[in-house]
Amino acid sequence: MAQAPKPRLLTGDRPTGPLHLGHLVGSLDNRVALQDDHECFIIVADLHTLTTRPRKHEFGEVPSFVREVVLDQLAVGLDPAKVTFYLQSGVPAVYDLAILLQMLVPKTRLEQVKSLRSMARAAAMPDDAMTMGLLAYPVLQAADILMARATVVPVGLDNEEHIMIARECASVFNELYGDLFPLPEAKISQFPALPGVGTGPVGSGAKMSKSLGNAVNLGDPPTRVRDKIATFTYDDGDRRLGDQAPLLAFARAFLGDEPTAALRVELDGGAITLAAAHARVTEAVEARLAPIRERRAALAGEAGLVEEILVDGTIRAREVANVTLQRTREAMGLESLWGGLVAATEARAKARRKPY
């Protein structure tokens, strides 16, 4: 009996910085868990960085982040034999597909997407300077997803609307040109975002983010991890923070719910010092990070390994994307237009070679 093909999964990251603990608990653990039962495509979305950081010195940072992002994922246990890692800008068919899909999406639909406004704000881009590239971000993302014909798309909650747009693209396309694209579904991470580290009483007051400089990176050495966790306090000057304390969010993620409840009781009752609480949480984080750090160093030491994985994956993604683009062009009639021109040209060349 033939085995049913595994469902296709696509997810990934913009290479705007190294991956961190928030990624680990929010998405990387999930990717590792899904890699056996899915055919996984993991995009390194460098074109998407151009939507908010197009300047040359900004893009100049991308190559090293591309390497870091893949290295981080290999270090946490994603297996290149099961996962196709690929560089977005290295798959030409995706640009074609994005341009074609833009013909199907109303501009007003994209203007409703809240995450684009927050991205513009985060990039200090005034409302009237929002670029077409940023407005069209979800359509380019739809092209990424649909080129792989992915049905499972693990994302954070802030990206859910993008997947709805990919779904709408697929469904409008199928309606206009016949069934081609399976409808992708967002798989929203159930894990609450980790708070960022920082010097304020509630950490940085923001979720941990590659671009805010408030992250504990997977590649951080133990002393830096310890120092970053030590920035958390347990009161805001007047009163204890209790369950709102960023330190306890870390504890929940790395110690578990019951040990965290116990830690809270100890902190509230003065049975443990803040420094000892930091140490307990740091120890739990280190229990996760130490083996990752070790694998990371080993992989980083193999010259060209990360690059080879990414180049091989990009070539594989190109093959998949070319097949999808071909089918897209066939469905729309672009392929028969070109094919008709070529056939008439070939027939003419053949006739020319014929003796009288």
Add this chain to the structure above:
Amino acid sequence: MAQAPKPRLLTGDRPTGPLHLGHLVGSLDNRVALQDDHECFIIVADLHTLTTRPRKHEFGEVPSFVREVVLDQLAVGLDPAKVTFYLQSGVPAVYDLAILLQMLVPKTRLEQVKSLRSMARAAAMPDDAMTMGLLAYPVLQAADILMARATVVPVGLDNEEHIMIARECASVFNELYGDLFPLPEAKISQFPALPGVGTGPVGSGAKMSKSLGNAVNLGDPPTRVRDKIATFTYDDGDRRLGDQAPLLAFARAFLGDEPTAALRVELDGGAITLAAAHARVTEAVEARLAPIRERRAALAGEAGLVEEILVDGTIRAREVANVTLQRTREAMGLESLWGGLVAATEARAKARRKPY
């Protein structure tokens, strides 16, 4: 002494119908005049038809119009040895370039473009249904122009703002990434648009247009040309139209200014019947159309000739576009990102083959 390269020129049409007398006097005559002193690229802009006519049955009409549009241009005297005719959708690098240029254009800039709103209205597309593809039309057009590094862009007045956007794309790109693109300049047709034919007193009341069904096509047989010109009256019921008469616009275009002034005097004085005036204008139009019609029939009779010209031109356009895209990617840093990954991969493969 080396000859200075000819300036590059790019112009063209959307294949939404056969070309007509308005094209002949408004742009084709001009193209023929410019072909000796310019390196000409003439686009058959089939992707642009998708911005307002994406449905399958709409695109189903495109292949025959693609053929007609090239045939018409060959028939008026454009020489495929001097002109590269190419199919827009057949040049993959243009999609890439369009996506990259979208990163540089503010959305609000495109919202100011009046022609897009008229295109949406003409396509009976309500304001809130305007697609991203239509909003991004000028950016795709910029990619067409910049891929050819064209500096001379003959267009109608309604397209002038699109060329300004192409110019802005080039100039922002050069500023961000270093000088790459020459700035294109619109060359606005000085010839007033011909009025459309029709049954009303002032013709169809609109300019002659491929999509309004009010055109005298270059391929129309003589009887149809005669019957269409015979739709023009010289009064609107109450009073004579004088210089406003569409018939006199035709006379100016095909008889010249002085004979037209004389014709007006004769019409105003009753020295000529309307039927005789129709005949005089028809004769002048026929003096232009007859040789075009003859060449058109001869060219159409050569099976595969038009297709061969378009396929060869598209292959040539691909080469030019690939060079431009390569340089664009180099300027932005995309090429060195990919090149770095490939180099590291190759070095790894080489090291692997080495004996100990």
